Amino acid sequence: MQDVVLQDYAAEGKSLARIEGKVVFVENTIPGDVADVRLTKNKKDWAEGYVVNLKKPSPDRVQPFCSHFGVCGGCQWQMLPYQQQLQYKQKQVTDNLTRIGKVVLPPISPIIGADATTLYRNKLEYTFSTKRFIPHDEFNKRIASEEPAVNELNGFAGFHAKGMFDKVVDIDVCHLQQEPTNEIRKAIVRFAKQHNYPFYDIRQHEGWLRTMMVRIATTGEIMVNVVLGFEDADMQQQLMEYIMQQFPQITTLLYTINTKKNDSIYDLHPQVYHGKGYIIEKLEDFQFKISPKSFFQTNTRQAEKLYRITREFAALNGTQNVYDLYCGTGSIGIFVSKQAKKIVGVEAVAEAIEDAKENAALNSISHSVFTAGDVIDICDDAFFNKHGFPDVVITDPPRAGMHEKLVNKLLEIQSPTIVYVSCNPATQARDLALLDDKYSVTKIQPVDMFPHTLHIENVVQLKLRG
Numbered sequence: 001m002q003d004v005v006l007q008d009y010a011a012e013g014k015s016l017a018r019i020e021g022k023v024v025f026v027e028n029t030i031p032g033d034v035a036d037v038r039l040t041k042n043k044k045d046w047a048e049g050y051v052v053n054l055k056k057p058s059p060d061r062v063q064p065f066c067s068h069f070g071v072c073g074g075c076q077w078q079m080l081p082y083q084q085q086l087q088y089k090q091k092q093v094t095d096n097l098t099r100i101g102k103v104v105l106p107p108i109s110p111i112i113g114a115d116a117t118t119l120y121r122n123k124l125e126y127t128f129s130t131k132r133f134i135p136h137d138e139f140n141k142r143i144a145s146e147e148p149a150v151n152e153l154n155g156f157a158g159f160h161a162k163g164m165f166d167k168v169v170d171i172d173v174c175h176l177q178q179e180p181t182n183e184i185r186k187a188i189v190r191f192a193k194q195h196n197y198p199f200y201d202i203r204q205h206e207g208w209l210r211t212m213m214v215r216i217a218t219t220g221e222i223m224v225n226v227v228l229g230f231e232d233a234d235m236q237q238q239l240m241e242y243i244m245q246q247f248p249q250i251t252t253l254l255y256t257i258n259t260k261k262n263d264s265i266y267d268l269h270p271q272v273y274h275g276k277g278y279i280i281e282k283l284e285d286f287q288f289k290i291s292p293k294s295f296f297q298t299n300t301r302q303a304e305k306l307y308r309i310t311r312e313f314a315a316l317n318g319t320q321n322v323y324d325l326y327c328g329t330g331s332i333g334i335f336v337s338k339q340a341k342k343i344v345g346v347e348a349v350a351e352a353i354e355d356a357k358e359n360a361a362l363n364s365i366s367h368s369v370f371t372a373g374d375v376i377d378i379c380d381d382a383f384f385n386k387h388g389f390p391d392v393v394i395t396d397p398p399r400a401g402m403h404e405k406l407v408n409k410l411l412e413i414q415s416p417t418i419v420y421v422s423c424n425p426a427t428q429a430r431d432l433a434l435l436d437d438k439y440s441v442t443k444i445q446p447v448d449m450f451p452h453t454l455h456i457e458n459v460v461q462l463k464l465r466g
Contacts, residue, residue, distance in 0.1 A: 281300060286334055330359050
């Protein structure tokens with residue numbers, strides 16, 4: 001299709017064009033672009049495609065600040081000014097709640113943007129690899145010059161190319177996390193090459209250096225966990241000692257042996273080489289102990305804003321029992337605890353609950369109970385009888401939203417207030433429609449946690465109808 005005029009933002013980062021009654025969704029474009037498009041799906045009423053030639057850029061386009069933009073897939077919207085990113089995210093929330101939810105809504109508050117649009121992540125994970133993703137432009141140049149399009153590198157570190165489990169983008173500078181994150185990654189790569197340490201090949205399941213995680217807290221504490229494909233005491237000692245010599249500011253250094261075929265470390269045991277094995281992060285005056293396997297909001301400053309909205313929507317006065325469902329490491333429950341009579345947290349991941357208990361103790365919160373288990377199994381009548389009736393329910397489910405059984409349970413117990421924190425307004429809208437039988441939506445506040453990406457958080461307050 002030639003000279004396709006992109007007219008509006010759709011969702012998931014795609015823009016749309018309307019051609020002869022058909023809606024065409026196109027990746028990596030913004031409204032105002034004119035492009036030649038190759039279709040990948042072509043149905044009766046809609047189609048999907050990608051740009052083969054950008055004929056005329058939108059006047060709204062700006063120059064991306066990252067040299068890897070469009071290749072690594074991590075930041076999809078760098079070509080769009082931040083204020084317009086916020087406008088489209090606001091539109092996404094509005095469209096989802098009105099078209100999917102189809103419930104009576106109050107005015108949606110203007111989205112809360114981020115003060116820092118770069119260097120905002122407290123956690124990044126890099127992959128070591130022997131297989132470099134070759135961008136299309138480089139590949140075509142090699143073909144034209146009859147150079148072999150092969151990987152001339154014997155090892156590097158970066159991020160997985162979009163949609164490719166075995167190809168990694170060789171990253172020079174990532175702008176998502178402050179230094180020394182890039183310096184650490186590059187230093188480990190140099191040292192490994194000098195000593196002929198084998199980088200991991202995900203297809204062959206061979207090699208030693210697999211992945212690494214860097215956490216940098218607002219307190220200044222830094223954690224590095226290097227994941228290795230097999231045990232070798234000498235290589236481990238040499239690498240760990242080198243990292244500490246080069247980066248003495250690292251407060252906790254760990255390594256993890258992973259002989260599995262997948263990169264998940266949740267069933268593995270990180271070994272502490274230096275430091276206390278965890279770092280401390282702060283939200284307001286609350287402290288949180290973060291271990292290598294802990295889940296924690298990856299944008300600390302925006303998490304504070306998100307949690308303040310949640311606390312405000314909970315409207316606590318010290319007399320309420322607050323149930324924090326899908327509580328993770330207890331961060332929301334702890335954040336609202338000063339205004340609550342009791343905090344009851346439920347989370348499926350047992351290790352997260354152990355972290356929640358430690359975090360409660362760290363903050364001297366004695367009026368809390370954290371329980372491991374699936375919320376749809378845990379939250380029965382006996383549980384409510386034991387821990388007290390939930391005056392306020394805060395729910396922060398994964399992207400799939402709440403299980404229908406939990407929605408039905410909430411309708412049954414009829415707590416006066418529900419605060420629904422969502423990272424996916426589409427599934428949130430679906431759940432609001434299910435809750436509409438007994439609850440009215442009374443407040444809505446979108447929050448941007450991840451500038452230059454498609455992701456959006458949304459907080460909704462629901463009140464039981466009288």
